[in-house]
Amino acid sequence: LYLNPEVMDEMVREPAKLQLGGEERELTVLFADIRGFTGIAEELSPQALVRLLNAYLSPMTDIVFQRRGTLDKYIGDALMAFFGAPVANSRHALDGCEAALEMLEGLARLKERWRVENAGLPDIEIGIGVNSGPMVVGNMGSAQRFSYTVMGDNVNLASRLEGLNKEYGTRALISGATLQAARASGGEPCVRELDAVRVKGKKEPVSLFELRGRGAVPAQDLPLLDGYARGLKLYREQRFAEARLEFESLRQRFPHDGPSRLFAARCEKMAAEPPGERWDGVFRMEHK
Secondary structure, eight states: OSSSSHHHHHHHHHHSSSSSSEEEEEEEEEEEEETTTTHHHHSHHHHHHHHHHHHHHHHHHHHHHTEEEEEEETTTTEEEEEOOOOSSSSTTHHHHHHHHHHHHHHHHHHHHHHHHHHHTTTOOOOOEEEEEEEEEEEEEEEESSEEEESSHHHHHHHHHHHHHHHHHSSEEEHHHHHHHHHHHHTTTTTEEEEEEEEEOOOOEEEEEEEEEEEOOOOOOHHHHHHHHHHHHHHHHTTTTHHHHHHHHHHHHHHHTOOHHHHHHHHHHHHSSSSSOTOOOOOEEEOOO
C-alpha cells in the first residue's frame, strides 16, 4: 500500500476530499536519508541495490505507520513522512521523535542480521531530520494525478536538518520547535543542545538538538553532555579560546563525537576572526 490505512479510511468515508487543495495545520515532518548512497550504488548490482533498498525501506515505513504517521514519498533512498494528518494528533511531535529513534534502533537490528545472513552487503548509516510547525497539507498535483502531501518552509527546514547531520557528525537532529511540542504533549526526549544556526535562505535562527534517546540522560553520557554544555556557554560568550580547550578535551576523550570536533575547529577560527560585539551566538550556514 502507498497510503497510510488511516488516509485510505478517511478518503472512503469522505470522497469529497479527493480533490485538489490544502489547509494549514500544525504538523511534524521527518526526513531520513542513507549516507553515501551514491558510493553504495556503485558497489552493488542493480538487483542487489533494489533488494537492499526494499529490505531497509520496508521496516522504516512500518515504523512510520506504527507511530500514526503518513508516508509522503520515497525520494531515491530517502524517506519523507509527516505526523498529525489526516487524522489530528496532538502528539505529532513526540511521535515524530519516537519514529526517528525507532528507525535508528531498527537499522541496528537490520545491520546485525545482514552481518550474519549476507556479509557482502555494505554497512549503511542514516541521517534523520525532524521539524514541527505550521504547513499546508492536502491533495496537490494536477487534476489527473495528485498526492496527499505537505508543503511549506517548515517542511524545507526538516530536510535541511537531515542534511546538517553530515556537518555535525550526528544521526538525528530535531528543531527547538519539535522539542517544545514533544514536551508539551507529555514526552521527554533525551537531547543535547547542539547549536543555533541560520540556514541558507532563512532569516530566523533555528535551535538544533541532537536526538539521543528517551527520558533522563544516562549516567555514562553525562561527562560528554555536561562538558559540551560548558563549551557551548563559553562559545556564546565569545570566550572562544576557552571554549576551544573544552571541546578539544572532549574530542580527546570522545574521539567519535562529531559535534565536539566541529566546535573545536570552529572556535579556533572564530578566536582568530572574532564576529564582533553584536554577534547573537547564531552561526550562519552558508550552504544547504
